[in-house]
Amino acid sequence: MHKLLTDAPGSRMLLLGNEAIARGAVEAGVAVAAAYPGTPSSEISLNFFQLSRESDLSFEYSVNEKVSLEVAAAAAATGVRAMCVMKHVGMNVAADVLMTLAYVGVKGGLVILVADDPFMFSSQNEQDSRYYARLAGLPMLEPSGIEEAKEMTRQAFDLSEQLGEPVLLRTTTRINHSTAVITLGDIAPPPTRGGFERNPMCYVTVPAVSRQLHVRLLDNLARAEMLANGSALNFVSGSGRWGVVTSGVSYAYVTDAISDLGLTERVRVLRLGFSHPLPKDLVRLFLSGCDRALVVEEGEPVLEEAVKAAAQEGGLTLPIKGKGEAFFSRLSEYDPALVREKMATFFGVPGQGGRRGDQADLPSLPPRPPTLCAGCSHRATFHAVKKAAEALDAIYPTDIGCYTLGMLPPLSMADYLICMGSSTGTAAGFSRTLDRKVIAFCGDSTFFHSAMAGLVNAVFNNHNFTLVILDNGTTAMTGHQPHPGVDMEKLGLFGYGRIDIEEVVRALGVGHVAIIEPFKLRKSIETLKEAFTFTGVSVVISREICTLYGKSLKLPGRKPFMVSDRCRNHRECVDQLGCPAFFLSDNRVAIDPDRCTGCAVCAQVCPENAIVPAKTAAIQGGVK
Amino acid sequence: MKTIRLMIVAVGGQGNLLAARVLGEAALVAGLPFRMSEIHGMAQRGGVVESAIVFGEAASSLIADGEADILLGFEPLETLRALGKCHPATAVVTNLAPLPPFFAAVGKVAYPDLFELQALLRSKTGSLLAFDAAELARKAGNVLAVNMVMLGALAATNLLPMSAEHIRETIRTKTGGRFVETNLTAFDHGFQQK
Numbered sequence: 001m002h003k004l005l006t007d008a009p010g011s012r013m014l015l016l017g018n019e020a021i022a023r024g025a026v027e028a029g030v031a032v033a034a035a036y037p038g039t040p041s042s043e044i045s046l047n048f049f050q051l052s053r054e055s056d057l058s059f060e061y062s063v064n065e066k067v068s069l070e071v072a073a074a075a076a077a078t079g080v081r082a083m084c085v086m087k088h089v090g091m092n093v094a095a096d097v098l099m100t101l102a103y104v105g106v107k108g109g110l111v112i113l114v115a116d117d118p119f120m121f122s123s124q125n126e127q128d129s130r131y132y133a134r135l136a137g138l139p140m141l142e143p144s145g146i147e148e149a150k151e152m153t154r155q156a157f158d159l160s161e162q163l164g165e166p167v168l169l170r171t172t173t174r175i176n177h178s179t180a181v182i183t184l185g186d187i188a189p190p191p192t193r194g195g196f197e198r199n200p201m202c203y204v205t206v207p208a209v210s211r212q213l214h215v216r217l218l219d220n221l222a223r224a225e226m227l228a229n230g231s232a233l234n235f236v237s238g239s240g241r242w243g244v245v246t247s248g249v250s251y252a253y254v255t256d257a258i259s260d261l262g263l264t265e266r267v268r269v270l271r272l273g274f275s276h277p278l279p280k281d282l283v284r285l286f287l288s289g290c291d292r293a294l295v296v297e298e299g300e301p302v303l304e305e306a307v308k309a310a311a312q313e314g315g316l317t318l319p320i321k322g323k324g325e326a327f328f329s330r331l332s333e334y335d336p337a338l339v340r341e342k343m344a345t346f347f348g349v350p351g352q353g354g355r356r357g358d359q360a361d362l363p364s365l366p367p368r369p370p371t372l373c374a375g376c377s378h379r380a381t382f383h384a385v386k387k388a389a390e391a392l393d394a395i396y397p398t399d400i401g402c403y404t405l406g407m408l409p410p411l412s413m414a415d416y417l418i419c420m421g422s423s424t425g426t427a428a429g430f431s432r433t434l435d436r437k438v439i440a441f442c443g444d445s446t447f448f449h450s451a452m453a454g455l456v457n458a459v460f461n462n463h464n465f466t467l468v469i470l471d472n473g474t475t476a477m478t479g480h481q482p483h484p485g486v487d488m489e490k491l492g493l494f495g496y497g498r499i500d501i502e503e504v505v506r507a508l509g510v511g512h513v514a515i516i517e518p519f520k521l522r523k524s525i526e527t528l529k530e531a532f533t534f535t536g537v538s539v540v541i542s543r544e545i546c547t548l549y550g551k552s553l554k555l556p557g558r559k560p561f562m563v564s565d566r567c568r569n570h571r572e573c574v575d576q577l578g579c580p581a582f583f584l585s586d587n588r589v590a591i592d593p594d595r596c597t598g599c600a601v602c603a604q605v606c607p608e609n610a611i612v613p614a615k616t617a618a619i620q621g622g623v624k
Numbered sequence: 625m626k627t628i629r630l631m632i633v634a635v636g637g638q639g640n641l642l643a644a645r646v647l648g649e650a651a652l653v654a655g656l657p658f659r660m661s662e663i664h665g666m667a668q669r670g671g672v673v674e675s676a677i678v679f680g681e682a683a684s685s686l687i688a689d690g691e692a693d694i695l696l697g698f699e700p701l702e703t704l705r706a707l708g709k710c711h712p713a714t715a716v717v718t719n720l721a722p723l724p725p726f727f728a729a730v731g732k733v734a735y736p737d738l739f740e741l742q743a744l745l746r747s748k749t750g751s752l753l754a755f756d757a758a759e760l761a762r763k764a765g766n767v768l769a770v771n772m773v774m775l776g777a778l779a780a781t782n783l784l785p786m787s788a789e790h791i792r793e794t795i796r797t798k799t800g801g802r803f804v805e806t807n808l809t810a811f812d813h814g815f816q817q818k
Contacts, residue, residue, distance in 0.1 A: 014648050121663055145683070146659075178685040179645075179660040181652050252683035337688030355711040356690025357748055365705050366733040368635065368725040370671035405669065574730045580670055583729040 002054050004047055007187055015182045017146045017175045018043035021113065023182065024153025026051065028109070029190030030083050032075035033059045034068035036449065037478040038087030039122040040176035041115035045085050046479065053493075056192050061481055064420075064449040065090035069097040069112065076110035076166070077203070078194025081157050088116045088129045089419060093450070095132065100205050101166060102136040103213035105220070108194065109157030110166040117173050118298045118333035124400070124419065126332075128299035133168050133276035137217050139224045140168040140276040141233065144251035146180035152233070152273065154185070159227070159274075163220050168276075172298065174249045174333065225277040233273030234282055240266035242347050243290030245283070245307050247272040250296045253339035260340055261349055278306040284314035294346045295322035298334050321346060369408060374581035375597025377544030378403045378470050380518035382413040383577060383601065384542075385439060385468060387521075388528035394437040395430055399423035399451060401443035402476045402546075410578045413441070420446055424454025427465040437532060438465035445475035445483040447501060452508075458537045459509045466531050466538045471501055472546035480549045490553070505539045512538035519544060521604040547597050558598025559613050563589050566610035573602040573611065625657070625785060627680035629687045630778075633706040634673050634698035635723050636664070639771030642799070643696075644675035646775060647784075650794040651679065654786040659685035670726070672702055679785050695749070696778050698757070698770055699723050704741050713750035717777050719770060721758035753777060753817060760813040766803065769810035776814025788815060 003013065004023045015023065022044050025033070033052075035045035045061065052059035058075075062068035065086045072084035086094060091114045098112070114132065117123040133140035141156050143149040153169060160167040201209055228234060238258060244267055246254050251271045258267050270286045272279070287293055287307070295304040304322030311320060321327050328334070328342055337354065344351035372379050382403075398404060398414040399422060407414035416426055427440035442451040447469055455467060475481040482488060488496035505513050512534040516524040524542070531538040545555065560581075567588060574582050574589055579602060581595040591602075593614060603611040630647070634640035644660055651658045659682070662675040676687040689708045697703025697718035710716065720738060728735040746752045755777070761769040772795065779788035792811060799807050 012652065014645070014652050146685075173663075174661055174686060177662050177664070179648055179662070180658075180685070252685070255683040335686050335688040336682075336684040337691060354690045356708060357710075357712040359707060359748060362704075362707065362744065363736065365701060366725050366728045366735060368670070368672055368702070368705075370636075370669035371726055373669060402669070571730075578726060578730075580726050580729075582726075583724070584731045587731070589730070 002051055004051060005055060005187070006184060009184055009186045011184050012181050013184060014179060015146065016043060016179050017149050017171065017177060019047055020146050020150040020182050021153050021171070022047035022051070023184070024150035025083050025111070027150070027185045027187050028154040028157040029081050029188065030057060030157070031080035031190045031192040032072060032082040033057060033085070034062045034071040035085040036062055036065045036068055036090060037475055037481045038090050038115070039478055040117055040173040041085050041087050041113060042478045043176070044113060046481070048085070049481070056189055058192065061483065063484055065094040066097055069094040069101070072110055073097060073101050073106065073166070075194065076106040076108045078196050079108045080191060080194045081109045083111045083113065085113045086115070087123065088114055088127050089123060089125065090114070091129050091132055093420070098132065098136050100210070102138050103205060103210055103217050104203060105164040105216070106160060106166055107164070109160035111153065111156040111160060111169050112166050113169045113171065115171045115173070115176050116299065119173070121173055124417070126299065128302060129170055130276065130302045131300070134302070137221045138165055138168055138276070139163060139228070139274065140170055142170050142248040142273060142275050143175055144248055144271065144273065146175065146178055147182055148273070149175055150182055155233070162227070163224055165220050165224070170248070172249055172333070221277055225279060228274040228277055228279035229281045231274040231279070234271065234279050236268055236270050236286060238264060238268045240268050241289070241291045242267045243286060243293035244269045244296055244343070245272065245286070245293060245303060246270070246296040247275045247303060248298070250298060250334060250339065253334055253336045254296050254343070256336045257340035257343045260352065261344055263347065263349065267347070272303065275303065278310060280310040280313070283307055283310045284316065287311050287314070287316050287318060290318055292319045294327070294343065295320065296328065296339060297322065300330055370405060371408065371578070371580055372402065372405050373547055374579050374595040375547040375599040376402070377472055377518050377542065377547070378406060379411065379577055379579060380521065380544070380599060380601045381468065381470055381524070381542040382406045382411045383605070384516070384518055384521055384524040385528055386411070386413065388525045389437065389439060389532060392437040392532060394439045395434060397423050397426040397430060397438065397440045399442035399446045401446050401470070403441055403443055403470050406441070410575055421450025421454060424451045424458055424467060427467065428454065428458050428461065428463040431464045439532070440465055440467045442467065442469055444469065444471040444473065444485050444501060448484045448499070452504065455505070455510070455537070455539070456508055463537055464535060466534070466540060469501060469539060469541045471541050471543045472549070474546050474549045476546040476549060480546070480552065502541055505541070510539045511536040514540050516540060516542050517544060518542045519599050519601055521601060559615060560591065560593040560596035560598050561600060561603055561611050562591055562593070562614045564610050564612050566608045568608050568610070570607055572605055572607060576605055577602055625680050627678065627682045628694065628783065628785060629692050630677045630679070630694045630696065631687050631692035631706060631709045632675045632696045632698070633702045635702060636669065636671050636673050638673070638698045639768065640673040640675055640698060643771040643775050644677060646791060646794050646798060647677055649798050650786050650790040653794065654790045656785050657681055661685040672705070694778070694781070694783055696774055698774055700738060700741055701725070701736060704736060704745065707745065707748055710749045712748065715751045715781060715783055716745050716749045717753045717774065717781065718745070719757035719774060720754050721756050753781070755817050757814065761810050764810035764813050765806045766810070769806055772807045772810035773814035776811035777817045779811070780815045780818040
């Protein structure tokens with residue numbers, strides 16, 4: 001049985017933040033969940049996927065975040081509880097749904113989890129999703145720890161039903177990827193069948209209806225503020241005339257700073273877990289007991305500006321600070337030491353300084369960037385494209401996935417990247433203004449997510465570029481989630497359809513379509529060359545399963561290769577491919593047999609044909 | 625109880641997260657307050673994996689620069705890279721078997737000299753225990769058991785708020801069936817490094 005289905009109320013379990021959130025949803029009786037994977041939220045949907053195979057939970061990996069929210073919204077409209085999970089940039093994709101869903105509201109509880117990534121551990125921006133609550137006019141809850149994340153998930157469903165609105169549950173990486181001991185609550189099988197009564201004047205958002213619904217939304221927002229003013233999720237701790245207003249993970253850093261600085265009797269903290277709409281009465285009551293106040297929040301000054309506005313409306317003139325040169329940054333994530341020092345500065349008490357000794361004399365160290373795996377099919381495809389485009393002065397718009405790592409040398413195959421699916425749209429723009437060959441890259445999952453729309457656009461508007469689809473049979477970057485092109489029966493999962501990328505591309509009317517097997521270099525290069533000479537939109541699909549995924553599926557592997565004594569130390573293998581299975585031994589290139597997957601791409605690059613299957617080399621006695 | 629901040633650094637694939645999980649489960653059994661966090665963005669693609677365990681009543685699960693009381697490094701270069709997390713009294717326990725990053729492995733940049741690396745660690749921190757954990761893992765029967773060797777060496781420092789027996793018991797109950805004996809042997813090899 002899946003550990004998150006453990007029916008033992010009161011027992012304690014070590015859970016990752018994302019597991020705690022999934023468990024909270026189970027305790028709340030979630031019936032339908034949908035998501036497109038995205039770090040740092042991915043383990044929530046992964047757990048839902050696993051749970052759905054052992055319980056009545058209906059979970060789906062949707063093609064993108066917009067669709068996932070539509071699925072969850074309609075399920076909630078029928079009265080069951082639904083959840084939708086995404087990373088912060090996924091919210092941008094789902095935003096069109098969100099803005100009008102707020103007008104329509106929900107019947108069953110709908111919780112939309114949005115995971116922000118300050119410092120961009122694995123993201124392309126550090127946008128602050130709290131603005132979405134303000135933009136849409138929806139309530140937002142923000143947990144400060146793992147235990148609370150579980151509880152708050154449960155409470156978010158209740159709040160959603162109380163207000164008849166979706167609730168945004170906002171986390172940051174340090175909540176999603178922290179671990180703590182959780183006390184399990186009750187679980188019971190939820191109702192999974194809903195009902196729907198026809199009521200177009202509430203559900204069909206033509207202008208005449210939406211004018212009424214906007215009024216309803218503002219009423220709900222006012223009700224939400226009343227609830228926030230009295231919510232136990234918004235509380236005051238400590239005592240004194242100095243105030244701190246905070247939310248999310250920053251509350252933990254503030255708590256530790258107060259204790260470390262010995263300010264327990266002097267600083268009062270207003271922790272806002274139900275942070276939007278701002279509980280203005282509560283904030284003014286809190287501020288009226290303070291001589292000065294500091295707002296501690298990662299990201300944008302969302303809380304700070306709202307708190308200042310509330311103070312002004314209440315005629316309060318105490319100094320309130322947050323972001324600014326001497327105070328907090330809008331960049332990156334915070335940590336306990338940073339918050340402690342800023343608080344010491346603001347309240348004018350002695351700080352503790354950094355505890356680190358003098359480390360100015362440390363040498364610079366070789367970096368360890370993430371790289372494409374040994375035997376990764378993307379490396380082979382990038383190499384083949386590079387060879388095929390040698391004479392072309394090509395530009396390479398790329399997309400989001402493992403293949404984004406192709407930007408690193410020696411491959412250096414990435415020139416422009418904005419967001420999921422941007423490869424095809426940006427390729428179109430480049431082809432309009434440059435007299436250069438445009439070659440775009442996108443992955444299989446990314447193709448379905450949103451790059452496909454750009455390809456439709458390109459065919460219709462008669463653009464001129466080649467799209468190389470790196471089809472490795474899975475959503476590799478986020479941990480091998482399925483997508484519409486995956487054969488689910490190979491995973492022992494039945495009842496799924498399957499969409500063939502080649503058929504889609506041909507049906508879209510792409511003028512030139514070709515398939516390559518990237519480990520067959522010469523043939524791949526020829527096929528790519530031909531596609532590159534085509535005027536108009538051409539697509540080359542590079543098919544080879546993700547090597548990590550293949551291992552996890554226990555697919556038959558290939559034998560490793562070795563460098564034989566025919567090697568003349570040209571090192572073209574290293575300089576052109578940069579496969580992490582290579583290393584130097586006695587100043588000669590060698591191949592780590594534990595890492596080599598036998599893709600044989602290096603063997604095809606070596607000018608001496610010196611790289612041979614390990615067994616052959618051993619027989620020849622030429623093992624290096 | 626006194627707050628103890630333990631930082632574990634490793635290269636993706638070395639079993640950092642499992643090691644942290646074992647310590648967490650052991651602390652749960654021992655009834656200790658603690659919090660953990662991890663950064664594993666690109667773990668499977670050869671990047672650095674960090675986990676932090678904060679034992680005690682602190683609310684934060686994150687360790688700021690200069691605030692780790694113990695640094696456990698599964699790879700010498702990564703141990704040195706994490707020196708910024710240390711203060712002058714930090715206890716450092718590190719594996720000495722290098723896993724050079726790609727550009728060092730192919731001779732484009734130099735991997736730090738291991739003697740200088742140890743001298744640096746020693747001069748900037750309170751104590752250093754450094755040994756070849758890969759060799760001990762191999763002796764235990766599985767070169768992938770470096771994480772268990774390191775846990776053994778960590779347990780032997782007596783700096784953790786729980787006993788070695790708690791950790792051993794957790795390895796017995798929480799690590800994969802057929803690897804249990806190897807893991808325990810690896811733990812014991814590490815434990816004897818003190």
